[in-house]
Amino acid sequence: EVQLVESGGGLVQPGGSLRLSCVVSGFSFSTYAMSWVRQAPGKGLEWVSAISGSGGNTYYADSVKGRFTISRDNSKTTLYLQLNSLRAEDTALYYCARRYSSSWYVFDYWGQGTRVTVSS
């Protein structure tokens, strides 16, 4: 069974940092590209960042470029998102998601999310 479990969210002050983790199981982690997607309160889904299976290629939404860093440890089957210089508008539920295949820009499995609140 494919499982994705996020953790690391919490309450942080503006300008602060957090590191989110997503531990996966049930599939060959290193062969799949992964992404982070977030949902701010009362808003829709917003793609945040993506990383290739090897970790050699990374992509970011303009809204987080230069502040967030995506990475992965294939030996630990874990995906990470380092959040720096956090702003109030980064407050959201953050999901990790598996890209279905290299032929499709679609996510077939998602986690339950971890909540990040940026407030003083």
Next chain:
Amino acid sequence: QSVLTQPPSVSGAPGQRVTISCTGSSSNIGAGYSVHWYQHLPGTAPKLLIFGNNNRPSGVPDRFSGSKSGTSASLAITGLRAEDEADYYCQSYDNSLSWVFGGGTKLTVL
């Protein structure tokens, strides 16, 4: 402001058919990228409903179908059931090397 445009809400009675539209531009849907649809209950994991414009993953009933034309796409749900009440999102890819979503449509089963 989402890159893809969806109606904020739609509704229908049990057994009826509803459609949800998704409008993009020449840099995403119109550029030939496929459209995908997710069903989402807030606070839970989104569920892939349709991929590649009109393909259903295993386990998704054939009451759900998708289509795409030009810079737009749509999701149709027939034989509406109470358990279909959820938020629905369309998603595609953009030439700016980013995944793009619609703003979401809340389906209410009357």
